[in-house]
Amino acid sequence: MARPSRTLTRRYEDELRLFRTRWSQAGLVALVALWALTPYVLADDFWLSVLDYAGIAAIGAIGLNLLTGYAGQVSLGHAAFLGVGAYSAGYLGSELELPFLLWLPAAALIGGLLGAVLGPFALRLRGNYLAIVTLGLVFLAEHVFRNLRDVTGGNSGRSVQAPPEVGPVDFSDLSFGGESFSNNQGWFWLVWGLVAVVALLAKNISRTRPGRALQAVRDRDVAAEVIGVQLGRTKVWAFAISSAFAALAGGLYGSYQQFVSPDEFSLFLSIQYIAIIIVGGVGTIFGAVLGALFLGGLPGIIERYSDSIPGVATSAGGDGFISVFSLNQAIFGALIVGFLVLEPRGLAALWLRAKAWFKAWPFGY
Amino acid sequence: MRTVLSRRRLAAAAAALLAAGGLAACGGADDDEGGGGGGTASSGEPGKVAGFDGTTIRVGVLTPLTGPVAVIGKPLTAGNEVFFDAVNAKGGIAGKYKVELVQEDTQYRTDLTVQKYNKLKSDVVTVGQVLGTANTLAIVPQLRRDGLIAAPASLDGLWVREETLLPIGGPYQVQAINALDHYVNEGGGKGKKVCSFTQDDAYGEAGQQGLEFGAEKLGVSLGTNQKFKVGDKDVTGQVQRLRSAGCDMVFLVATPTDAGTIWGTAAKLGFAPRWVGQSPAWIDELGASPLKDYLEKTVWIVAEGTEWGDTKVPGMAKMVDDVKRYKPSQQPDYYFAFGYNQARAVAGVLEKAVQSGDLSHDGIKQALEGLGTFSFDGLTGDYQYGPAADREPPRSSTIFEVDPDKPFGLGTLKYNAESPHAKEFTFEKADL
Numbered sequence: 001m002a003r004p005s006r007t008l009t010r011r012y013e014d015e016l017r018l019f020r021t022r023w024s025q026a027g028l029v030a031l032v033a034l035w036a037l038t039p040y041v042l043a044d045d046f047w048l049s050v051l052d053y054a055g056i057a058a059i060g061a062i063g064l065n066l067l068t069g070y071a072g073q074v075s076l077g078h079a080a081f082l083g084v085g086a087y088s089a090g091y092l093g094s095e096l097e098l099p100f101l102l103w104l105p106a107a108a109l110i111g112g113l114l115g116a117v118l119g120p121f122a123l124r125l126r127g128n129y130l131a132i133v134t135l136g137l138v139f140l141a142e143h144v145f146r147n148l149r150d151v152t153g154g155n156s157g158r159s160v161q162a163p164p165e166v167g168p169v170d171f172s173d174l175s176f177g178g179e180s181f182s183n184n185q186g187w188f189w190l191v192w193g194l195v196a197v198v199a200l201l202a203k204n205i206s207r208t209r210p211g212r213a214l215q216a217v218r219d220r221d222v223a224a225e226v227i228g229v230q231l232g233r234t235k236v237w238a239f240a241i242s243s244a245f246a247a248l249a250g251g252l253y254g255s256y257q258q259f260v261s262p263d264e265f266s267l268f269l270s271i272q273y274i275a276i277i278i279v280g281g282v283g284t285i286f287g288a289v290l291g292a293l294f295l296g297g298l299p300g301i302i303e304r305y306s307d308s309i310p311g312v313a314t315s316a317g318g319d320g321f322i323s324v325f326s327l328n329q330a331i332f333g334a335l336i337v338g339f340l341v342l343e344p345r346g347l348a349a350l351w352l353r354a355k356a357w358f359k360a361w362p363f364g365y
Numbered sequence: 366m367r368t369v370l371s372r373r374r375l376a377a378a379a380a381a382l383l384a385a386g387g388l389a390a391c392g393g394a395d396d397d398e399g400g401g402g403g404g405t406a407s408s409g410e411p412g413k414v415a416g417f418d419g420t421t422i423r424v425g426v427l428t429p430l431t432g433p434v435a436v437i438g439k440p441l442t443a444g445n446e447v448f449f450d451a452v453n454a455k456g457g458i459a460g461k462y463k464v465e466l467v468q469e470d471t472q473y474r475t476d477l478t479v480q481k482y483n484k485l486k487s488d489v490v491t492v493g494q495v496l497g498t499a500n501t502l503a504i505v506p507q508l509r510r511d512g513l514i515a516a517p518a519s520l521d522g523l524w525v526r527e528e529t530l531l532p533i534g535g536p537y538q539v540q541a542i543n544a545l546d547h548y549v550n551e552g553g554g555k556g557k558k559v560c561s562f563t564q565d566d567a568y569g570e571a572g573q574q575g576l577e578f579g580a581e582k583l584g585v586s587l588g589t590n591q592k593f594k595v596g597d598k599d600v601t602g603q604v605q606r607l608r609s610a611g612c613d614m615v616f617l618v619a620t621p622t623d624a625g626t627i628w629g630t631a632a633k634l635g636f637a638p639r640w641v642g643q644s645p646a647w648i649d650e651l652g653a654s655p656l657k658d659y660l661e662k663t664v665w666i667v668a669e670g671t672e673w674g675d676t677k678v679p680g681m682a683k684m685v686d687d688v689k690r691y692k693p694s695q696q697p698d699y700y701f702a703f704g705y706n707q708a709r710a711v712a713g714v715l716e717k718a719v720q721s722g723d724l725s726h727d728g729i730k731q732a733l734e735g736l737g738t739f740s741f742d743g744l745t746g747d748y749q750y751g752p753a754a755d756r757e758p759p760r761s762s763t764i765f766e767v768d769p770d771k772p773f774g775l776g777t778l779k780y781n782a783e784s785p786h787a788k789e790f791t792f793e794k795a796d797l
Contacts, residue, residue, distance in 0.1 A: 046484030053480065146565065156567035157475070157499055159506055183510075184483065257479050258506040261499045263566075264475055325430035325470040 018203065035192050039185035047300065048184035054296030055191035056252045061276045061288035062195075062202045063245025068274070069283035070206055071238040072218030073122050076270045077134035080141035081111045081243040083265030085250025086160070090260055091151045093162020093251075100164050104251050111247020112240045119236030126221075138267050145262035157261025160254040164190055187256055194252070195289060198245060202285050205241070214238055215283075279339060281348025290347040298335065302328050411724040416490035422457075422464050422715060422724065424449075425489035427481055427504075428496040428518070429473040433596075436621065436648065437700050438496055441518055442468060443692065444704025445494055445711075447684075450691040452712055459719040464712070466493065475503040486511055490718075491531075491729050493711040494518050494704065498567050502795065505529060512726040514714070514733055516707055520644070521571055525792035528753040531733055533710045534669050534703070534745045535759045537568070537643060539787045541575030541616060542582075543762040544641045544667035546784030548614055549583055552639065552665075560588040560612035560638075562603065562627065564595060564619050572618035572643050575790070582786040588612055595623060604630045607638070614639040621648035625656070632659040644668035649698060652767060652774015660767040667762050669745040670706075671780060673697035673772035678780075680706075680742025697772035706744050713739055746781070753794070760787040 009015055019025045042048060064078050088107035092098045098106070121133050145152045152158060164171040164187070174186035205211045213234045216224035225231050254260045272295065280291020306312065306327055313323045322330075343349060416423040426445060429438040449464045457463040467489055469481035478500040482492070486507075492515035495501050501517040501524070508515055508529035516531040517524050520540070524532035535543075548554035561576055563569035573590060580587045589610045591603040604627065607615055615638045619627060624646040631637070640663050647666045651657070674697070676682040684705055688695050695701060718724050718732035736750040746759020761783040768776035 045487060046480070049480050049483040053476070154567075155565065155570060156502060159502075161506070253476075257476060257503065259475065259479075259503040261475055261503070263499055323430060328470070329431050 018200075035189070035196075039181065039188045043182075043185070045182070045184050048182075048188055050297055050300045051293075052184060052187045052191050052256060053253075054292045055188070055195050056249050056256065057273075057276060057296055058195050058289045058292035059191075059198050059252065060246050060249035061273055061280065061292050062198050062285060063242040063249070064273050065277045065280075065282065065285065065288040066202055066205065066214070066245070067238050067242035069277055069287075070211060070218060071214040071235070073235065073238060074127065074131045075134040075239075075242070076131050076267065076274070077118070077137035077141075078242075078246050078273045079265045079267065079269035080137045081115060081246035082250035082253065082269065083141055083145055083260075083262070084111050084114060084243075085247030085252075086254035086260040086265070087145065087152050087158075087250075088247065089162050089251040089254035090153075090158050090160040093255060094160055095151075100162065100166055100255075103162060104248065107251035108244045108248040111250070112244030115243025115246075116236050116240040118243070119239040120232075122235045122239065123232055135267065138265070138270060141265065142262055145265065152262065155262065157259060157263075159259050161258065162255045164252075164255055191252060191256075194248075198248070199285050199289065202245075206285065210234070210237065275336065277346075279336060279346055281346030284346075284348040284352075286351075287346050287348030290351075294347060295336075299328060299332055302331050306331065411719055411722050411728070414490065414725040414728075415487050417462075417724045420462065422462050423467050423489045424464055424491055424493040424711060424715075425482075425485040425515075426466050426468040426494045427471050427478055427485075427492060427500065427515075428468070428494055430468065430470040432472040433622065434473040434497070434620075437518075437645070438473075440695075440698040440700040441496065441704035441707075442466075442494065443695060443698075444701040444706070445708045447687050447691050447695070447701075448705045448708035448712065451687045454691075458712065458715045462719065464715070471496070471500060473497055473500065475499050478503055479507065482507060486513060490724050490726070491711065491714070492516065494707060498523075498571075501530070502567075505795070512730060514726075514729050516711055518703065518707060519568075521567065522574075522792050523795040525756050525758050526753045526794040528730075528734075531710055531714060531750075532758065533707055533741070533748060535762055535787075536575075536792070537571040537618075538575030538578065538790055538792075539758065539760055540643060540667045540762045541572050542579035542787040542790060543760075543782045543784045544616065544665070544764060545576060545579040545585065546583060546786060547667075547764050547779060547782050548639065548641060548665075549585060551779070554614055554639070557613035558588050558611055559585055559614045559616070560607055560610060561590045561616040561618070562607060563590060563592055563617075564623065565592040566595070568645075569618045572616065576616050578790055579784070579786055582789065593619075593623065593627070595620070597623065598626065600627050600630050601634070604634055604636055608634065608636040612638050614641060617642045617646055619643070619646045621646065621651065625651060625654070628656055628660060628664070632656055637663050640664045642666045644699075647699060647765075647773075647775065649696065649772075649774050652769045652771075657767070657769045657774075661769060664767045665778060666765045666767070666775060668699070668765060669759075669761075669763055670702060671743065671763060672765070672775055672777050673702070675777065678743040680744035683742065684744065699773050699775075702744060706741055709741060709744075710739060710748070758792070760784075760790075762787075 014020060019028050060082055067073050067075055085107045088110050089103060092103035092106055122130055125133055146155055171186035171190040172183045174181040213229045216229050217234055221231055276291035276295050277288055279294055281287025307324045311321050312327055413419050426442055428442050429435050445466060449466060453463045467485050469485055471478040471481055482504045492513060495504060495515045496518040498519045498521045501519055505527065514529060514531055520534050520537050522536040522538045524530045561573055563573050589606060591607055593600050593603060617624060617640055624642060642664060644667060651660060671678045671681050674685055714729060714732050714736060717736055718728045733750060734752055738747055738749045740747050746761045748759055749757035761781040763777060764779040764782055765775035766778045767774060
C-alpha cells in the first residue's frame, strides 16, 4: 500500500500521538539520554544547582502559562502560590514528617484549592483589573507568611527538612550500582523527571476539551459562552490548576533549598515568572521550559565569561569602570529587552520557525 | 565522572602519596565528604585540599555587590580585602601562604546565596563572609552537611551557638541592653518613657528582644513598639503614634535608607526624642545630610569599637595605617571596619589550621573550636571561641553621638560600655 510522502493526518489516532514522526521519536530518545547523562557529564555543583532551580521554575512557569498563555488571565499572584507550596513542604514535610509522596501532592492540592478561591474574582474582572487584584494577593500572602509563626517561622523564615524520599530511594542522597551521587545530581533527575510529567499533563490538558475551552475564553469569553463553554467553571478551574503547579514547584523549591523565608515570595518573583513565559513563548508548553532555562542559566553564563572583558573590575574595590557584578545585571536586562524587541513570540517561535522550514523543505520560504 | 568509591580510593591514594612526601589533589561532585584527602605531610605543612593548592588559600565571600544592600556589602568586602592585603604583604598566613578572596554577588537574596554557595564551596577552604541574617540562615543546613565554616556579617544572637559559624562582635541584643542601661543610668533617662521603632523582620526582633530584656532588669516599663517594613516611604503614622505616646527615648532598629526616612519624618513633624539607633542604622552620608543638625541633637548610635582615626585604640591605629597603604581611596566607613575585623578572625582561624597542618574543612572546624579567646585589638570586644555551647561573645558596646565633623559622622560618647545585665543575657541555638 502506498504511503503518503509526508506526515499526513489520515486518522484520528494520528492526531492523538505526541511523537508521530521518526524525527520526533529520535528527539524523545535524545532528550531521555540527555536527562540521564547530564549529571554524570556535568558534575559541577554550581551548574547543577542552576539547572535544578531552572527545572523547578519550569514547573511553576508551565502552570502560569496555562493560566496566562492559554486562558488569557493575567496573574501577578503566582509568587503567593509558590510560597504556599514551599511553606507546605516545610510544615507537612519537616514538622509533621509526612513522606515525600504525601506532602508533595498535598502541597499541590492546598495551592490548587486556594487558587480555586481566586477564580470567582476573575469572573467579574478582566485584564488589568484582574492583574491588580492578583497583585494584592502577593501582599496578603506575605503578611500571612510573616505572621503565621507556628507554620512559617515568621520573619526569619524556617528550615525545611523534607528530603525527597520515594520509598527506599532518597534523591538527595542517591546511590545505586555501588555508586553514590551528590545532592544536586539526585535532585536533577528528580526535578527534570517531574518537569516531563508536568509538561505531559499540561500538554494533554491543552489539547483536549478543557484546554480548548481555556483558549476559547482567552480569545473571546462571550463567544466561548455562546458555544457552550461554562465560563465560571473554566476560569475557576484554570486558576486552580495553575496554582496547583505553582505550589508543586514551591514545595520542591523549599525541599531543595532546605530553607524558606518570606522575603523570597515577593512581587519581583511573580514578575520573573511573567518574564519567563514571555521570553519562552506565551501559550506553548515547551516555551515555559525554554524560558526557565534561559532566565535561570543566563546570569550564570554571563558571570562565567564577563570577567574576561577588559576594563571590568572583578572584586568589590577593584580597578575598572564597572564592576563585574553591575555589568552582569546590565547585560541580563539588555538581553531580555533585546530579545523581546527582536523576537516578541519568544524562544518557542525560533524553534517552531526552524521546524516549519525543514518540514516544508525545499519550499521553506 | 566521580563517585565516592573512586574518591575513597583517591583519598587513600592521597594518604599514601602524602606519606611518601608527595601531594595529591581531590575534589568532585559528591558533597558529603567536603574537602577530603586532606592530611599532614611529613614536614608539617598542610596538604592540598579544596581551596588550597599548596601556595594560595582561597576564601569565599557571599555578599550583595549590587542591589539596595550593596551600600553595606561593598565597603564591608573592601574591609576584608585590606586586611588580607596586609597579611599577604607580610608573606601571607604563617608567613608563606597568600590568601585570595573569591567574591560572589548574592544581591541580598536567599536563593542566590544558596546557589553561589554551591558554586564556590568546593573551591574555598572557608566562607570568610556571608552578609545578612536570612542569607546566613539559608546556608546553615548546607554548611552542616558539608562541614564548612562561614563567618556571618550580621550580629544576630542566633550565631553564638551555631558550630558551623564564626561570629564576631557583641550581638544586637547586647547592644540594646547596653544602650538602655547607658540612657537610664548616665543619660538622664531615669523615669523617662522608653519606646521602640523596629524593622518588621528577624533583625528587628533581635533588637526588641534585647530591649525588653534590659527593661525588665532595669525596672523600666516600655512604651509602644511601632514597626515598619523595609523600604516604607511613609512612616508618618508610626512617628505620630510615638509622639502622642509621649516617648522620651526611641530605640530604632533599621538599616540606613529607612533610618533616613524615619528621622526625616520626625524632624518634619518636630518630634525630637532621644533616638538610639542599632549599629546598622547609621551610614556616614547621614552625617553630611541636611538633617545633620537634627541628628546631632537627638541621635546616639550603639555599636562597637571606636571612631575612625582614634589612635588611642591600637587596632584602629593599625587599620588606618593599612588603609593608607593598601587602599588610599577608601573613605572612612563604618562597615569597612566590620569587614576588616571579620577578616582578622578568619585569618586567626586559618593561622591555627596551618599550625596544625590541616586546611581541610574538618581541619578548619577543629581550628575554630580550638581558637580560645581571640582579641580584636580594641576594635570590638574579645570573643571567647571554642565548642559552640561554651562560646562567650563580647558583652560591651560603644555609644556614639552624631558629630558631623568626625570621620564617620560619629564621635565616641562612651567607649566599651558594659551593662551588668548584658552579661546575664543567654543565647539560644537557632531552631533549624
